[in-house]
Amino acid sequence: MVKVAVIGAGKMGISHLSILGAHPDVTLVGVCDTSKMVTDFLQKYSGVPCYADYKKMVAEAKPEAVFVAVPTKFHYAMIKDILDQGIHVFGEKPLCLSPQEGKELASLAERKKLVNQVGYHNKFIGTFREVKQLLGEKAIGEPYHFTAEAYGPVVTVRKKATWRSDPKEGGGCLLDYASHVIDLVNDLLGPVERVKSSLLKSIYSEDVEDSVYSLLELRSGLSGVLSVNWSDDTYRKMSTSITIQGTKGKIISDANELKVFFREADCPPGYSKGWNVKNLTDFQENVAFYLRGEEYSSQIDYFIDAVQGKVPNVINNFHSAWLTDHAISLIRNTAN
């Protein structure tokens, strides 16, 4: 059994808590949140010891692993402190507000040989995993262009400020929606190395961007377009997709559906020349406990397995999250 504590019981923290609560290899030893209403609820019904001060919780509950799901501005100091105490960390995305901080955390975790993971859940979605597999096999030849997109209805009216609207606290579409998409591009096609130019547009928010449009160049030399908008209420919920054009074909994938076009008959098993349409159901395996999507359980299963030494700590580690932080800062620096 792995002793786990959770800091932050907002939307993601509560979701992690529930999945951890149902996990057969996990004992929840503590939850920390500043809202007494939330901790009283958890204490009353779940029976998990609750705290308002994370330092006190770590000292008393002695977790082997901690989930950090607080606003991004607190990540660096909290995660550093936890790593210093020799505890494995799962952090919410993005890792840090500056790439220097993220790099330091990645090095620290590596030096101390602690398991470290960030909640970029797209990598645990079956369709995107299949895209990675196809690209690895060079199934569509050499990629020469990509378009990575995410749209959804988060900020759809003008309203008063919350932490989401403060860039110093990790607010804005770039750190939120766009980070998922950049991380997916980094994973599928290679890390972003240069940003040609970017447009950060506000639509309803006053102090932060609601959309991000950017021209990215990757380490491999491949270039493409990033287009993200969290003020688009023609979508019911966040919808992320990637289109990759290659010399031998084309891939269009979102979290539900994968469409692949092959120009020639020479294609991987299970595919044929022309268009192929596959769905999540063709790839996604069942999880033991389901909440909001298989990927949320899968990423936690993977982390707990890594802590137990059953799998290598290679997916979504701090190093890959730092590469995403780095790309985010390049986009910000090139914004017109």
Added chain:
Amino acid sequence: MDRILFGDNQFFAVNHISDEKSRAQAIKFKTDQAIMKVLDDALDCGVSTFMCTTHDRIAGVCQAVLADPARYEGFKIYPCMPYAHKYANAVTELGVAGALKQYVPGNFFGSLFKGGMAYISKDYESIMELMIDAEMKMFKGIDTPVIFLQNVITDLLIGLRATEILVAFHTYIRKKYDAEAGFITMNMPRLVQLLTEAGVSNPIVCASINKAGFRMSGGREVYEETLRSKKFRAIAMQVLGGGAIPPKEAIEYVCGLPNIESILFGASSRGNIENTVSYIHHYDKLKAHGADRPVYV
């Protein structure tokens, strides 16, 4: 409960396998009339129970039903609450307390705040009751014999081990609405176990049940064993496995299972409704008349 229940996913751009189809549905069902046309088709095919989320647009459906009592005699709605995206977005933005403050009606929550946190901490169940009342407002005058808790909330509470809240939902629905409580879940075996242990007898549980094992947490075998051995009223949803199973095969499997009281499906066209309904009748008849016929499990 009726054998066949009609769902609402297609009306609100919920499609588990294609964003493109979602968009096409959002366009097709832009007007309330378009929704009513399909509900009328379902009714003509003998399906008179509509199971739907507490989406804002359901208010339009309720008004249409109330406006023509002759046409909709015997028509029932099973509300499924809450419409989770509304709350999820609010929680991300405002925190749990802020979101509650926004959605719990009236001055109750404000006066609780003024009264101090100690009082609130003892009164989560009252807050839940107020939220149920708020969600149920649009159904006034409509026959709602079963009221469901949505899977995001049911499953969240399962993981948090807050079974008492599930039981409180069950109790309040009976007391206030003279209706039965139902639970939608993606973790059916676990939920049935928890409710049984908590003393809820013969609960109504709606879950993904399909030949492909899609969204059947822990695997198809555990679900089949639960259906065989536990006392509860099962509703099978996502019977097509997100589109992975041909309709005929999908219905044959579900109809062959023991203890499935109802089958929930959604469709956008009269043809598809007719097909699915006729498959269900066909395989039900086979099961009833042919004890020697192969039955799944």
